[in-house]
Amino acid sequence: MPVLSLLVLLAVWQALAIYLNNNLLPTPATVATVFWLESVSGQLPYHMGVTLLRLLASFSIAMFLGCAIGIALGRNKKLDAFFDNWLVIFLNVPALVTIILCYVWFGLVESAAILAVVVNKLPNVIVTIREGTRRLDQDLLEMGCSFHFSARKMLVHVIWPQLHPFVMAATRSGLALIWKIILVVELLGRSNGMGYQLHLFFQLFDVASILAYTIAFVAIIQLIELMILKPLDKKSLRWRR
Amino acid sequence: MSAIDINIHCKIFPAIGKAGENLAIKNLQFSIDSGEFVCLVGPSGSGKTTLLNLIAELDEDYEGEITVGCNETDSKIGYIFQNPRLLPWRTVRENIELVMNSGHSSTIVDELLGVMQLTEAQQVYPERLSLGMSRRVSIIRAFAIEPDVLLMDEPFVSLDAPTARQVRELLVKLWCNRPHTVLFVTHDLREAITLADRIIFLSARPMTVVSEIAVTIPRAGRHNEGVVEVFRQQLLNDYPEIKQLL
Numbered sequence: 001m002p003v004l005s006l007l008v009l010l011a012v013w014q015a016l017a018i019y020l021n022n023n024l025l026p027t028p029a030t031v032a033t034v035f036w037l038e039s040v041s042g043q044l045p046y047h048m049g050v051t052l053l054r055l056l057a058s059f060s061i062a063m064f065l066g067c068a069i070g071i072a073l074g075r076n077k078k079l080d081a082f083f084d085n086w087l088v089i090f091l092n093v094p095a096l097v098t099i100i101l102c103y104v105w106f107g108l109v110e111s112a113a114i115l116a117v118v119v120n121k122l123p124n125v126i127v128t129i130r131e132g133t134r135r136l137d138q139d140l141l142e143m144g145c146s147f148h149f150s151a152r153k154m155l156v157h158v159i160w161p162q163l164h165p166f167v168m169a170a171t172r173s174g175l176a177l178i179w180k181i182i183l184v185v186e187l188l189g190r191s192n193g194m195g196y197q198l199h200l201f202f203q204l205f206d207v208a209s210i211l212a213y214t215i216a217f218v219a220i221i222q223l224i225e226l227m228i229l230k231p232l233d234k235k236s237l238r239w240r241r
Numbered sequence: 242m243s244a245i246d247i248n249i250h251c252k253i254f255p256a257i258g259k260a261g262e263n264l265a266i267k268n269l270q271f272s273i274d275s276g277e278f279v280c281l282v283g284p285s286g287s288g289k290t291t292l293l294n295l296i297a298e299l300d301e302d303y304e305g306e307i308t309v310g311c312n313e314t315d316s317k318i319g320y321i322f323q324n325p326r327l328l329p330w331r332t333v334r335e336n337i338e339l340v341m342n343s344g345h346s347s348t349i350v351d352e353l354l355g356v357m358q359l360t361e362a363q364q365v366y367p368e369r370l371s372l373g374m375s376r377r378v379s380i381i382r383a384f385a386i387e388p389d390v391l392l393m394d395e396p397f398v399s400l401d402a403p404t405a406r407q408v409r410e411l412l413v414k415l416w417c418n419r420p421h422t423v424l425f426v427t428h429d430l431r432e433a434i435t436l437a438d439r440i441i442f443l444s445a446r447p448m449t450v451v452s453e454i455a456v457t458i459p460r461a462g463r464h465n466e467g468v469v470e471v472f473r474q475q476l477l478n479d480y481p482e483i484k485q486l487l
Contacts, residue, residue, distance in 0.1 A: 139326050146297045146320040147340040147386065157339055161330040239330045239366040 026208040035212040043197075044216060051194040052220070054182050058117035059174060065118075066125025066170065071159070073126065074133020090123040095181050099188055108189040113182075120181050125170045132166030133159075164236050171229065175221065244275040244316070244390060244422040245296065249305035251447070252291060265291050266303070267447035278416065278423045280433035283443030284486055289426040290323065292448070293392045296424070310389055319388030321396045325375035327367040327382075334363040337382050345385075353381040356418075357411055373404040377411070384415055391416075393425045397432065409435065410464070430476070430487055434458070434469045442483045452480055 010028055017027040026034075038044035073080040099116040106112035136159060144158045186195025194213060201209040252266040265288040273279050281289055294300045296307055297320050310316030327336045337350055354360045357377040367375055376396055383391060396412075397405040413436065416423065427433050433440045434456055442451040454476065462468050477484055 139322070139324065140328065142294075142299050143320075143322065143326040145299055146318065147382075149340075153339070157328060157331065161328070236330070239368065 024205070024207055026211065030208050031211045031215070034208045035216065038209065038212060044213065047192055047194055047197045047213075048216060048220065050192045051182055051186065054114060054117070054186075054193065055175075055178055058114045058121065058182070059178055061114070062118045062121040062125055062174065062178075063167075063170065066122050067129050067163075067167065069122075070126045070129025071133050071163075074130040074136075080130070087123055087126060090119070091127065095120045095184065099181070099185050103189045110190075113185045113190055116185050117178055117181050121174055121178055124177065125174060128166050128170040128173075129163060132163045136162050161236070168229065168233060172225075175224065179217075179221065244277070244310060245273040245424065246306075246308040247271050247292075247296070249292075249295070249303055249307070251305070252288070252295065252303040264447040267449055269305075269443075269449050271441055271450055271453065273422055273424060275422055276420045278425065278436060278438045280425045280427055280437035280440045281443055282427060282430060282433050282440055282483075282486065283448065284445045285428055287443055287445045288448040289443065290394055293320070293394050293424070293426060296390075297392055316389040317386055319383030319386055319391045321379050321383045321391070321393040323394045323396070323398065325367070325372075325379040327375055327378055329367050332364050332366055333359060333370070333378050336367065336378060337385050340382055341385050349385060349387075350381075353384055353415070356415060357381050373400050373408060376400065377408055380408070380412060380415070384419075387419070389421055391421060391423045393423065395426055395428070397427075405432075412436075413460075428487070430473055431466075431469055434472055434476075435463050442480075442486055444486065451482060451486060454480065 014028055017025050035044070073083060098119045102112045102116035102119070106115065140158050140162075141154075144154045149158065182193070183195035183198065186193035187199045190196055194217065197213060198210060201207075201213070247269060249266050249269045251264060251268070254263040254265055256262045269292070281292070283289055291300070295303055296309065297318055309318065327333075328339070331339060334350065334354075337353070338345065338347075341350075351360070354363055357380065359374065359377055359381070362370065362374060367378070370378065380396065383393075397408060400408065409432070425433075425436060430440075437456050439453060439455045441453050443449070444451050456472070458468055458472055
């Protein structure tokens with residue numbers, strides 16, 4: 001069924017392209033050719049690789065910090081009351097503003113680019129994990145206390161498994177968000193990566209290349225979902241009835 | 242030498258929302274000897290669970306003092322909660338081994354699983370267990386740390402009668418193998434008579450001791466329900482004040 005629906009989408013695209021007969025909407029075959037040429041020349045893998053590295057770096061930092069801060073805020077009411085407003089403010093600063101400010105303040109450098117993405121993503125992770133921490137089962141925490149669990153044991157065996165669905169939600173929404181922000185970051189201030197390339201193609205009105213890169217992009221995200229996230233879900237939910 | 246000394250002046254739950262301040266315990270004093278099996282009997286909602294939480298140091302907001310064991314060494318407390326409180330994402334065996342010190346011997350776990358008839362189920366996740374089985378796992382978990390003091394909070398409530406009897410017998414068997422101080426909360430007088438060396442009757446809120454009665458039937462004769470029933474009737478006649486607590 002998924003194969004069939006994808007084929008129908010391709011067919012619609014092909015028919016539309018033939019009907020319009022305009023290089024602003026190339027046929028799937030043209031896009032496939034461009035995809036092949038870009039891959040062979042090494043351009044596509046290079047820029048994709050650069051973007052993926054930025055994704056990995058900013059995602060890891062945002063998730064690690066977000067989980068730590070989220071758990072702290074969820075467990076400590078006073079801390080939470082103090083920082084709640086900060087969170088709301090950072091949640092609502094437009095991504096573009098953070099990106100511009102990071103570049104203005106720290107220059108057009110790699111670390112500024114990563115920082116801009118992290119600052120955009122971090123509040124989302126914190127809010128999700130904080131919500132999860134507030135919902136921790138009090139009975140199980142008491143059980144851990146009464147048997148004198150160490151902090152590490154408590155985190156690994158009692159708290160983390162309960163946070164897992166929230167971490168997965170933050171991961172999925174995070175990947176989708178970070179992808180989009182990274183492209184803007186690259187477009188505004190880097191000289192490589194997908195965002196930079198798309199900007200170049202835009203100036204040349206090269207729609208075939210834009211589509212080729214987009215498809216490569218979507219395929220990679222699908223692979224991450226299938227190869228990493230789904231198995232993780234399956235492994236950690238094996239105890240459910 | 243007493244294993245537990247309780248002397249609580251008062252325990253107050255602060256007001257939340259429209260519910261006002263709640264005085265849960267007032268002038269509660271009793272002590273329990275080392276190796277003694279004591280049942281606490283009182284009406285539901287009187288604050289028995291609160292008391293166990295205070296003894297287990299889960300709640301330290303009260304006036305008074307509670308001493309468990311002698312002061313030089315920390316006594317190990319095993320707590321069996323009203324609901325089993327197993328970690329659903331760990332197997333039966335993992336749940337038990339998790340509370341033990343690293344470097345524990347697996348023979349203790351094997352032995353306990355055997356006595357509680359759970360050897361077959363040790364690799365199962367708790368959501369697949371019946372309530373009776375989960376209860377037994379939580380009992381094993383508390384015994385596994387070889388506690389000096391065991392706190393039990395109505396561990397057999399909502400089990401059907403035959404299952405409750407079976408688990409109760411298994412509990413007594415475990416306790417006889419390795420005697421230690423037990424504080425057992427229940428509102429079922431028959432259960433208390435079957436298990437206890439001594440029964441402490443507690444009032445409704447604010448909770449305080451109404452009377453303390455030693456159970457004089459020998460342990461060997463207690464599986465006979467008739468004997469227990471006779472003792473119960475006699476108790477109710479001799480101590481009319483406990484009737485309203487049941």
